[in-house]
Amino acid sequence: MRWRASALALLLALGPLASARAEAAPEEKADGYAEFRVGGCLLVDARRVCPGPGLKFKGEGEAVSFASIPLGYEVKAKGRRRAGGALEARDVEAKPNEDALFESEVISATNEAEEKYRRAGRFYEEGDRGRLENVGPIEEDGPRWERARDIVDSLLPPYLAPEDVRVYVIVNRDWNAFAMGNYALYVFSGLLDDMDDDEVAIVLGHELAHATHEHTRRQVKKQMWIQLVALGVLAAANSIDDDTKRAVVQLATGFTALAWGNGHGRNLEDQADRVGLRYAYEAGYDVTKGPRLWNRFARKYGEPGKVANFFFGDHSQSSARAAKLEQELAHNYPGGPKPDGVAQRQASAAARSSERRSAGGSAPAALPAGAAAVVTPRPASSSSPGGGARRGPAGEGEGAEVRPGMSADEVRSILGDPDEELVFGERTRWAYPDLTVVFEKGRVKEVKF
Numbered sequence: 001m002r003w004r005a006s007a008l009a010l011l012l013a014l015g016p017l018a019s020a021r022a023e024a025a026p027e028e029k030a031d032g033y034a035e036f037r038v039g040g041c042l043l044v045d046a047r048r049v050c051p052g053p054g055l056k057f058k059g060e061g062e063a064v065s066f067a068s069i070p071l072g073y074e075v076k077a078k079g080r081r082r083a084g085g086a087l088e089a090r091d092v093e094a095k096p097n098e099d100a101l102f103e104s105e106v107i108s109a110t111n112e113a114e115e116k117y118r119r120a121g122r123f124y125e126e127g128d129r130g131r132l133e134n135v136g137p138i139e140e141d142g143p144r145w146e147r148a149r150d151i152v153d154s155l156l157p158p159y160l161a162p163e164d165v166r167v168y169v170i171v172n173r174d175w176n177a178f179a180m181g182n183y184a185l186y187v188f189s190g191l192l193d194d195m196d197d198d199e200v201a202i203v204l205g206h207e208l209a210h211a212t213h214e215h216t217r218r219q220v221k222k223q224m225w226i227q228l229v230a231l232g233v234l235a236a237a238n239s240i241d242d243d244t245k246r247a248v249v250q251l252a253t254g255f256t257a258l259a260w261g262n263g264h265g266r267n268l269e270d271q272a273d274r275v276g277l278r279y280a281y282e283a284g285y286d287v288t289k290g291p292r293l294w295n296r297f298a299r300k301y302g303e304p305g306k307v308a309n310f311f312f313g314d315h316s317q318s319s320a321r322a323a324k325l326e327q328e329l330a331h332n333y334p335g336g337p338k339p340d341g342v343a344q345r346q347a348s349a350a351a352r353s354s355e356r357r358s359a360g361g362s363a364p365a366a367l368p369a370g371a372a373a374v375v376t377p378r379p380a381s382s383s384s385p386g387g388g389a390r391r392g393p394a395g396e397g398e399g400a401e402v403r404p405g406m407s408a409d410e411v412r413s414i415l416g417d418p419d420e421e422l423v424f425g426e427r428t429r430w431a432y433p434d435l436t437v438v439f440e441k442g443r444v445k446e447v448k449f
Contacts (some may be wrong), residue, residue: 002295030087033097033277034069034283035157041086042066044075044153045271046278047332048086052079056091063094072097072159110182114309118247123170123186136188145169146203148187152196154283155205157212165211167403181214196422196429199293201285205276213271232431260428262351271348273321274328286337290325402437411437 014160032045033134041050049404051066063069066089079089117123123135139145148169153162165183170176173190183205192200211374281287402411411430414436418430428439 017064026080027090028087030075030089032271033070033073033157034073034075035159035212035275037071040067041057042069042075043282044077046274046328048068049075049079049089049092050082050086051092052088052090055089059095060093062096066094069094070159071157081204081331085334091245104182110180110184114180114182117168118246123168136170139169140383141188142169144189144192147197148192148200152185152200152204152208152362155201155208157279157282160212165208167406175297177203177207181209181211183211185211185341190374193427195293195446198280198286199296200291201280201283202276202287202290202293205279205283205449206272206276207276208279209275210268211273213275214270270324271327277325277328278332281333281338284338287333288329288336290329291322296323324418402435402444404444405447408439408442 030047030049030114032043034044038048041048043049048311049395055065055066059065059069061070063071063073069075073094076093077087077089078090078091079087082088117138118140122137124132125135145167149167152165152167156165165185168186169192170186170188172188175191176189177185177187177191185204187200187204187207189433191203195203277287277290278303400414402414408428415430415432418432418437420431422429422431427445430437430439438445438448
Protein backbone atom coordinates (compact mmCIF):
# COMPACT_ATOMS: atom_id res chain seq x y z
CA MET A 1 0.00 0.00 0.00
CA ARG A 2 2.91 2.28 0.76
CA TRP A 3 4.17 2.13 -2.91
CA ARG A 4 0.65 2.80 -4.18
CA ALA A 5 0.40 5.90 -2.04
CA SER A 6 3.79 7.07 -3.33
CA ALA A 7 2.75 6.49 -6.94
CA LEU A 8 -0.50 8.37 -6.39
CA ALA A 9 1.39 11.26 -4.82
CA LEU A 10 3.76 11.31 -7.82
CA LEU A 11 0.87 11.36 -10.30
CA LEU A 12 -0.80 14.18 -8.42
CA ALA A 13 2.44 16.12 -8.45
CA LEU A 14 3.01 15.55 -12.19
CA GLY A 15 -0.58 16.38 -13.15
CA PRO A 16 -0.21 20.17 -13.00
CA LEU A 17 3.16 19.90 -14.77
CA ALA A 18 1.66 17.92 -17.64
CA SER A 19 -1.21 20.39 -17.84
CA ALA A 20 1.24 23.29 -17.90
CA ARG A 21 3.17 21.64 -20.73
CA ALA A 22 -0.06 21.20 -22.70
CA GLU A 23 -0.93 24.86 -22.10
CA ALA A 24 2.58 25.82 -23.21
CA ALA A 25 2.02 24.30 -26.67
CA PRO A 26 2.64 26.99 -29.28
CA GLU A 27 -0.35 29.14 -30.19
CA GLU A 28 -1.09 29.61 -33.87
CA LYS A 29 -2.85 32.35 -35.82
CA ALA A 30 -5.01 32.66 -38.90
CA ASP A 31 -5.29 36.10 -40.50
CA GLY A 32 -7.29 36.47 -43.70
CA TYR A 33 -10.87 36.29 -44.93
CA ALA A 34 -13.77 33.95 -44.25
CA GLU A 35 -13.96 32.22 -47.63
CA PHE A 36 -15.70 28.86 -47.24
CA ARG A 37 -17.83 27.08 -44.64
CA VAL A 38 -17.01 23.51 -43.68
CA GLY A 39 -19.50 22.18 -41.17
CA GLY A 40 -19.43 24.53 -38.19
CA CYS A 41 -15.99 25.86 -39.15
CA LEU A 42 -14.70 28.57 -41.48
CA LEU A 43 -11.79 28.46 -43.89
CA VAL A 44 -9.50 31.41 -43.16
CA ASP A 45 -6.02 31.80 -44.67
CA ALA A 46 -6.49 28.30 -46.17
CA ARG A 47 -7.08 26.77 -42.71
CA ARG A 48 -10.14 25.41 -40.96
CA VAL A 49 -10.94 27.66 -38.01
CA CYS A 50 -13.36 26.12 -35.53
CA PRO A 51 -14.80 27.67 -32.34
CA GLY A 52 -13.08 26.32 -29.24
CA PRO A 53 -14.41 26.10 -25.69
CA GLY A 54 -14.72 29.48 -24.00
CA LEU A 55 -14.32 31.32 -27.32
CA LYS A 56 -13.84 35.09 -26.98
CA PHE A 57 -15.57 36.72 -29.96
CA LYS A 58 -15.43 40.31 -31.17
CA GLY A 59 -17.43 41.23 -34.25
CA GLU A 60 -18.57 44.19 -36.30
CA GLY A 61 -21.38 44.66 -38.82
CA GLU A 62 -23.33 41.45 -39.36
CA ALA A 63 -20.82 39.38 -37.43
CA VAL A 64 -22.57 39.09 -34.04
CA SER A 65 -21.31 35.55 -33.38
CA PHE A 66 -18.90 33.05 -34.91
CA ALA A 67 -21.73 31.28 -36.73
CA SER A 68 -23.01 34.55 -38.24
CA ILE A 69 -19.70 35.71 -39.82
CA PRO A 70 -20.52 36.45 -43.50
CA LEU A 71 -18.18 35.08 -46.14
CA GLY A 72 -15.78 37.76 -47.32
CA TYR A 73 -15.33 39.30 -43.85
CA GLU A 74 -11.85 39.90 -42.45
CA VAL A 75 -11.09 37.37 -39.72
CA LYS A 76 -8.27 37.08 -37.20
CA ALA A 77 -8.14 33.97 -35.02
CA LYS A 78 -5.82 32.60 -32.35
CA GLY A 79 -5.76 29.11 -30.93
CA ARG A 80 -4.11 25.72 -31.10
CA ARG A 81 -4.04 23.15 -33.85
CA ARG A 82 -6.19 20.06 -33.44
CA ALA A 83 -4.88 16.63 -34.38
CA GLY A 84 -6.83 16.81 -37.67
CA GLY A 85 -5.23 20.12 -38.65
CA ALA A 86 -8.01 22.55 -37.74
CA LEU A 87 -7.31 25.60 -35.61
CA GLU A 88 -9.36 25.44 -32.40
CA ALA A 89 -9.92 29.15 -31.87
CA ARG A 90 -9.69 30.80 -28.47
CA ASP A 91 -10.02 34.39 -29.79
CA VAL A 92 -11.76 35.51 -33.00
CA GLU A 93 -12.22 38.99 -34.46
CA ALA A 94 -14.38 39.61 -37.53
CA LYS A 95 -15.25 42.78 -39.45
CA PRO A 96 -16.41 43.82 -42.92
CA ASN A 97 -13.79 44.06 -45.63
CA GLU A 98 -14.08 47.79 -46.24
CA ASP A 99 -12.01 50.07 -48.45
CA ALA A 100 -8.56 50.52 -46.96
CA LEU A 101 -5.91 53.18 -47.39
CA PHE A 102 -4.68 53.40 -51.01
CA GLU A 103 -7.16 50.73 -52.16
CA SER A 104 -9.11 53.08 -54.45
CA GLU A 105 -5.86 54.40 -55.93
CA VAL A 106 -4.63 50.88 -56.66
CA ILE A 107 -7.93 49.96 -58.32
CA SER A 108 -7.89 53.16 -60.37
CA ALA A 109 -4.32 52.58 -61.50
CA THR A 110 -4.86 48.94 -62.43
CA ASN A 111 -8.14 49.70 -64.22
CA GLU A 112 -6.32 52.25 -66.33
CA ALA A 113 -3.47 49.83 -67.08
CA GLU A 114 -5.91 47.05 -67.99
CA GLU A 115 -7.71 49.30 -70.48
CA LYS A 116 -4.41 50.36 -72.06
CA TYR A 117 -3.43 46.74 -72.64
CA ARG A 118 -6.84 45.93 -74.10
CA ARG A 119 -6.73 48.89 -76.47
CA ALA A 120 -3.24 47.92 -77.60
CA GLY A 121 -4.25 44.27 -77.93
CA ARG A 122 -1.04 43.24 -76.19
CA PHE A 123 0.70 43.29 -72.85
CA TYR A 124 3.84 45.38 -72.65
CA GLU A 125 6.24 46.71 -70.06
CA GLU A 126 8.39 49.80 -69.90
CA GLY A 127 12.04 49.00 -70.43
CA ASP A 128 15.19 51.09 -70.20
CA ARG A 129 14.85 54.76 -71.14
CA GLY A 130 11.08 54.49 -71.36
CA ARG A 131 11.04 52.05 -74.27
CA LEU A 132 7.99 49.79 -74.45
CA GLU A 133 8.85 46.10 -74.66
CA ASN A 134 6.23 43.77 -76.08
CA VAL A 135 5.43 40.78 -73.85
CA GLY A 136 2.80 39.28 -76.15
CA PRO A 137 -0.62 39.69 -77.79
CA ILE A 138 -3.69 39.36 -75.55
CA GLU A 139 -6.42 36.80 -76.18
CA GLU A 140 -9.93 37.41 -74.82
CA ASP A 141 -11.63 34.47 -76.53
CA GLY A 142 -10.82 31.17 -78.19
CA PRO A 143 -10.04 27.70 -76.77
CA ARG A 144 -7.13 28.72 -74.56
CA TRP A 145 -9.03 31.62 -73.03
CA GLU A 146 -12.12 29.45 -72.57
CA ARG A 147 -10.09 26.85 -70.69
CA ALA A 148 -8.45 29.46 -68.45
CA ARG A 149 -11.80 31.15 -67.84
CA ASP A 150 -13.45 27.88 -66.80
CA ILE A 151 -10.65 27.05 -64.39
CA VAL A 152 -10.74 30.51 -62.80
CA ASP A 153 -14.52 30.34 -62.40
CA SER A 154 -14.22 27.00 -60.62
CA LEU A 155 -11.65 28.45 -58.18
CA LEU A 156 -13.68 31.45 -57.00
CA PRO A 157 -14.73 31.52 -53.33
CA PRO A 158 -18.51 31.85 -52.85
CA TYR A 159 -18.48 35.61 -52.15
CA LEU A 160 -17.07 36.34 -55.63
CA ALA A 161 -18.99 36.14 -58.91
CA PRO A 162 -17.35 35.33 -62.27
CA GLU A 163 -18.09 38.85 -63.51
CA ASP A 164 -15.91 40.22 -60.69
CA VAL A 165 -12.81 38.73 -62.33
CA ARG A 166 -11.41 39.29 -65.81
CA VAL A 167 -9.13 36.73 -67.48
CA TYR A 168 -6.60 37.35 -70.26
CA VAL A 169 -4.22 35.01 -72.08
CA ILE A 170 -0.87 36.51 -73.13
CA VAL A 171 0.62 34.72 -76.12
CA ASN A 172 4.11 34.01 -74.79
CA ARG A 173 5.96 30.70 -74.41
CA ASP A 174 7.15 31.45 -70.85
CA TRP A 175 5.48 29.86 -67.83
CA ASN A 176 3.99 32.82 -66.06
CA ALA A 177 0.80 34.24 -64.61
CA PHE A 178 -0.02 37.25 -62.48
CA ALA A 179 -2.93 39.20 -61.01
CA MET A 180 -3.47 42.91 -60.63
CA GLY A 181 -5.21 44.67 -57.77
CA ASN A 182 -8.49 45.04 -59.69
CA TYR A 183 -9.08 41.28 -60.20
CA ALA A 184 -7.59 41.16 -63.70
CA LEU A 185 -5.78 37.81 -64.09
CA TYR A 186 -3.24 37.19 -66.84
CA VAL A 187 -1.85 33.78 -67.82
CA PHE A 188 0.81 33.04 -70.44
CA SER A 189 -0.05 30.65 -73.28
CA GLY A 190 3.13 28.66 -72.62
CA LEU A 191 1.88 27.73 -69.17
CA LEU A 192 -1.51 26.67 -70.53
CA ASP A 193 0.03 24.65 -73.35
CA ASP A 194 2.48 22.75 -71.14
CA MET A 195 0.40 22.04 -68.03
CA ASP A 196 -2.66 19.98 -67.20
CA ASP A 197 -5.75 21.39 -65.50
CA ASP A 198 -4.59 20.52 -61.98
CA GLU A 199 -1.30 22.37 -62.48
CA VAL A 200 -2.94 25.38 -64.12
CA ALA A 201 -5.47 25.52 -61.25
CA ILE A 202 -2.68 25.59 -58.65
CA VAL A 203 -0.97 28.45 -60.52
CA LEU A 204 -4.16 30.46 -61.08
CA GLY A 205 -5.32 29.79 -57.52
CA HIS A 206 -2.05 31.33 -56.34
CA GLU A 207 -2.65 34.41 -58.49
CA LEU A 208 -6.31 34.69 -57.50
CA ALA A 209 -5.20 34.72 -53.85
CA HIS A 210 -3.04 37.78 -54.58
CA ALA A 211 -6.22 39.57 -55.68
CA THR A 212 -8.61 38.32 -52.97
CA HIS A 213 -6.10 39.08 -50.22
CA GLU A 214 -5.28 42.53 -51.61
CA HIS A 215 -1.56 41.90 -51.86
CA THR A 216 -0.99 44.67 -54.38
CA ARG A 217 -2.63 47.23 -52.12
CA ARG A 218 -0.72 45.98 -49.08
CA GLN A 219 2.58 46.14 -50.90
CA VAL A 220 1.77 49.58 -52.25
CA LYS A 221 0.86 50.80 -48.76
CA LYS A 222 4.13 49.47 -47.39
CA GLN A 223 6.21 51.26 -50.00
CA MET A 224 4.04 54.31 -50.56
CA TRP A 225 4.87 56.15 -47.36
CA ILE A 226 8.57 55.93 -48.11
CA GLN A 227 8.02 57.36 -51.57
CA LEU A 228 5.67 60.10 -50.37
CA VAL A 229 8.14 61.22 -47.74
CA ALA A 230 10.87 61.30 -50.37
CA LEU A 231 8.64 63.38 -52.66
CA GLY A 232 7.71 65.75 -49.85
CA VAL A 233 3.97 65.31 -50.42
CA LEU A 234 3.04 63.40 -47.27
CA ALA A 235 -0.18 64.84 -45.84
CA ALA A 236 -0.84 62.75 -42.72
CA ALA A 237 0.18 59.53 -41.05
CA ASN A 238 -2.90 57.57 -42.11
CA SER A 239 -4.64 59.59 -44.82
CA ILE A 240 -4.06 61.47 -48.06
CA ASP A 241 -5.61 64.70 -49.27
CA ASP A 242 -6.37 65.95 -52.78
CA ASP A 243 -2.88 67.37 -53.23
CA THR A 244 -1.30 63.97 -52.82
CA LYS A 245 -3.81 61.92 -54.83
CA ARG A 246 -2.10 62.45 -58.17
CA ALA A 247 1.29 61.40 -56.81
CA VAL A 248 -0.27 58.35 -55.15
CA VAL A 249 -1.98 57.21 -58.36
CA GLN A 250 1.25 57.60 -60.32
CA LEU A 251 3.19 55.61 -57.75
CA ALA A 252 0.47 52.95 -57.54
CA THR A 253 0.62 52.55 -61.31
CA GLY A 254 4.33 51.88 -61.14
CA PHE A 255 4.10 49.43 -58.27
CA THR A 256 1.22 47.43 -59.74
CA ALA A 257 2.97 47.18 -63.10
CA LEU A 258 5.98 45.62 -61.38
CA ALA A 259 3.92 42.93 -59.61
CA TRP A 260 3.77 40.68 -62.66
CA GLY A 261 7.53 40.27 -62.83
CA ASN A 262 8.82 40.67 -59.30
CA GLY A 263 6.18 39.16 -57.07
CA HIS A 264 4.74 40.57 -53.87
CA GLY A 265 7.38 39.72 -51.29
CA ARG A 266 8.10 36.42 -49.59
CA ASN A 267 5.39 36.43 -46.91
CA LEU A 268 2.62 37.40 -49.31
CA GLU A 269 3.81 34.87 -51.91
CA ASP A 270 3.77 32.13 -49.28
CA GLN A 271 0.25 33.12 -48.27
CA ALA A 272 -0.79 32.97 -51.93
CA ASP A 273 0.60 29.44 -52.06
CA ARG A 274 -1.48 28.35 -49.07
CA VAL A 275 -4.70 30.06 -50.12
CA GLY A 276 -4.32 29.17 -53.80
CA LEU A 277 -3.88 25.51 -52.87
CA ARG A 278 -7.11 25.72 -50.85
CA TYR A 279 -8.97 27.23 -53.82
CA ALA A 280 -7.73 24.39 -56.02
CA TYR A 281 -8.69 21.74 -53.44
CA GLU A 282 -12.20 23.10 -52.92
CA ALA A 283 -12.70 23.09 -56.70
CA GLY A 284 -11.72 19.41 -56.85
CA TYR A 285 -8.24 19.64 -58.38
CA ASP A 286 -5.34 17.40 -57.41
CA VAL A 287 -3.36 19.60 -55.02
CA THR A 288 -0.80 16.86 -54.38
CA LYS A 289 0.84 18.00 -57.61
CA GLY A 290 1.90 21.26 -55.92
CA PRO A 291 5.42 20.22 -54.84
CA ARG A 292 6.08 18.48 -58.17
CA LEU A 293 4.90 21.59 -59.98
CA TRP A 294 7.44 23.67 -58.08
CA ASN A 295 10.15 21.23 -59.08
CA ARG A 296 9.13 21.61 -62.73
CA PHE A 297 9.52 25.38 -62.48
CA ALA A 298 12.87 24.96 -60.73
CA ARG A 299 14.15 22.64 -63.47
CA LYS A 300 13.00 25.02 -66.19
CA TYR A 301 14.21 28.30 -64.69
CA GLY A 302 16.83 27.23 -62.16
CA GLU A 303 17.23 28.39 -58.58
CA PRO A 304 17.09 31.25 -57.72
CA GLY A 305 16.25 31.38 -61.41
CA LYS A 306 14.55 33.92 -63.59
CA VAL A 307 12.91 36.72 -61.61
CA ALA A 308 10.49 37.55 -64.43
CA ASN A 309 8.32 34.70 -63.27
CA PHE A 310 5.68 34.57 -60.56
CA PHE A 311 7.33 31.64 -58.78
CA PHE A 312 10.67 33.38 -58.43
CA GLY A 313 9.86 36.97 -57.46
CA ASP A 314 11.37 37.38 -53.98
CA HIS A 315 10.03 33.95 -53.14
CA SER A 316 11.18 31.22 -50.82
CA GLN A 317 13.91 29.03 -52.25
CA SER A 318 12.71 25.81 -53.84
CA SER A 319 13.77 23.56 -50.95
CA ALA A 320 11.99 25.72 -48.35
CA ARG A 321 8.96 26.14 -50.54
CA ALA A 322 8.66 22.43 -51.30
CA ALA A 323 8.86 21.69 -47.58
CA LYS A 324 6.10 24.23 -46.85
CA LEU A 325 3.85 22.74 -49.53
CA GLU A 326 4.45 19.21 -48.24
CA GLN A 327 3.63 20.37 -44.72
CA GLU A 328 0.49 22.09 -45.98
CA LEU A 329 -0.62 18.88 -47.69
CA ALA A 330 0.08 16.80 -44.57
CA HIS A 331 -1.75 19.19 -42.21
CA ASN A 332 -4.77 20.11 -44.31
CA TYR A 333 -5.13 17.59 -47.18
CA PRO A 334 -4.00 14.23 -45.78
CA GLY A 335 -6.58 12.41 -47.89
CA GLY A 336 -5.36 13.92 -51.16
CA PRO A 337 -7.76 15.51 -53.67
CA LYS A 338 -11.50 15.46 -53.22
CA PRO A 339 -13.19 12.31 -54.56
CA ASP A 340 -14.48 12.56 -58.14
CA GLY A 341 -12.96 16.01 -58.57
CA VAL A 342 -12.11 15.53 -62.24
CA ALA A 343 -15.63 14.45 -63.21
CA GLN A 344 -17.17 17.35 -61.30
CA ARG A 345 -14.88 19.84 -63.00
CA GLN A 346 -15.66 18.49 -66.45
CA ALA A 347 -19.40 18.72 -65.86
CA SER A 348 -19.30 22.27 -64.48
CA ALA A 349 -16.88 23.46 -67.17
CA ALA A 350 -19.08 22.05 -69.92
CA ALA A 351 -22.15 23.71 -68.40
CA ARG A 352 -20.42 27.10 -68.17
CA SER A 353 -19.15 26.84 -71.75
CA SER A 354 -22.66 26.01 -72.96
CA GLU A 355 -24.15 28.96 -71.07
CA ARG A 356 -21.61 31.38 -72.52
CA ARG A 357 -22.12 30.11 -76.05
CA SER A 358 -25.91 30.35 -75.77
CA ALA A 359 -25.74 33.85 -74.25
CA GLY A 360 -24.64 35.39 -77.56
CA GLY A 361 -23.28 38.93 -77.76
CA SER A 362 -19.64 39.13 -76.73
CA ALA A 363 -19.41 35.48 -75.74
CA PRO A 364 -16.70 33.55 -77.60
CA ALA A 365 -17.59 31.30 -80.49
CA ALA A 366 -18.34 27.64 -79.90
CA LEU A 367 -15.30 25.53 -79.22
CA PRO A 368 -14.12 23.01 -81.76
CA ALA A 369 -14.61 19.35 -80.95
CA GLY A 370 -12.40 18.31 -78.05
CA ALA A 371 -11.56 21.87 -77.03
CA ALA A 372 -12.76 21.51 -73.45
CA ALA A 373 -10.21 20.06 -71.06
CA VAL A 374 -10.90 16.35 -70.68
CA VAL A 375 -8.84 13.82 -68.76
CA THR A 376 -9.40 10.21 -69.76
CA PRO A 377 -7.57 7.46 -67.85
CA ARG A 378 -6.49 4.67 -70.17
CA PRO A 379 -5.90 1.04 -69.26
CA ALA A 380 -2.34 -0.13 -69.67
CA SER A 381 -1.82 -1.61 -73.12
CA SER A 382 -1.17 -5.34 -73.19
CA SER A 383 1.38 -4.74 -75.93
CA SER A 384 3.31 -2.26 -73.78
CA PRO A 385 3.68 -3.73 -70.29
CA GLY A 386 5.63 -2.26 -67.40
CA GLY A 387 7.95 0.70 -67.49
CA GLY A 388 10.74 1.70 -69.81
CA ALA A 389 10.61 4.11 -72.74
CA ARG A 390 8.49 1.65 -74.78
CA ARG A 391 10.00 2.83 -78.04
CA GLY A 392 10.30 0.69 -81.13
CA PRO A 393 9.67 0.74 -84.91
CA ALA A 394 6.06 1.00 -85.95
CA GLY A 395 4.43 -2.39 -85.69
CA GLU A 396 7.58 -4.15 -84.47
CA GLY A 397 8.41 -2.67 -81.06
CA GLU A 398 12.21 -2.33 -81.31
CA GLY A 399 14.43 0.67 -82.09
CA ALA A 400 12.12 3.40 -83.48
CA GLU A 401 11.52 6.76 -81.82
CA VAL A 402 8.50 9.00 -81.58
CA ARG A 403 9.27 12.11 -83.63
CA PRO A 404 7.51 15.44 -84.30
CA GLY A 405 5.01 15.18 -87.13
CA MET A 406 3.90 11.62 -86.39
CA SER A 407 0.20 10.82 -86.26
CA ALA A 408 -1.58 9.42 -83.23
CA ASP A 409 -1.83 6.00 -84.88
CA GLU A 410 1.92 5.95 -85.51
CA VAL A 411 2.62 6.83 -81.88
CA ARG A 412 0.18 4.18 -80.65
CA SER A 413 1.85 1.53 -82.79
CA ILE A 414 5.16 2.36 -81.08
CA LEU A 415 4.12 3.07 -77.50
CA GLY A 416 0.73 1.43 -77.19
CA ASP A 417 -2.26 3.13 -75.58
CA PRO A 418 -1.45 6.04 -73.21
CA ASP A 419 -2.15 5.75 -69.50
CA GLU A 420 -3.90 9.12 -69.56
CA GLU A 421 -5.15 11.47 -72.28
CA LEU A 422 -5.63 15.20 -71.76
CA VAL A 423 -7.38 17.28 -74.44
CA PHE A 424 -7.26 21.09 -74.40
CA GLY A 425 -8.03 23.15 -77.49
CA GLU A 426 -6.08 21.93 -80.49
CA ARG A 427 -3.60 20.14 -78.26
CA THR A 428 -3.68 16.64 -76.81
CA ARG A 429 -1.27 15.20 -74.26
CA TRP A 430 -0.69 11.46 -73.94
CA ALA A 431 0.96 10.45 -70.67
CA TYR A 432 3.07 7.29 -70.26
CA PRO A 433 5.03 6.27 -67.14
CA ASP A 434 8.32 7.55 -68.55
CA LEU A 435 7.41 10.18 -71.15
CA THR A 436 4.68 12.48 -72.41
CA VAL A 437 3.71 13.06 -76.04
CA VAL A 438 2.10 16.37 -76.99
CA PHE A 439 0.02 16.52 -80.19
CA GLU A 440 -1.13 19.64 -81.99
CA LYS A 441 -3.84 19.28 -84.64
CA GLY A 442 -3.38 15.52 -84.56
CA ARG A 443 0.40 15.51 -85.09
CA VAL A 444 3.23 15.15 -82.57
CA LYS A 445 4.41 18.59 -81.42
CA GLU A 446 7.00 17.44 -78.85
CA VAL A 447 8.06 14.56 -76.63
CA LYS A 448 8.94 15.13 -72.96
CA PHE A 449 10.91 12.69 -70.82
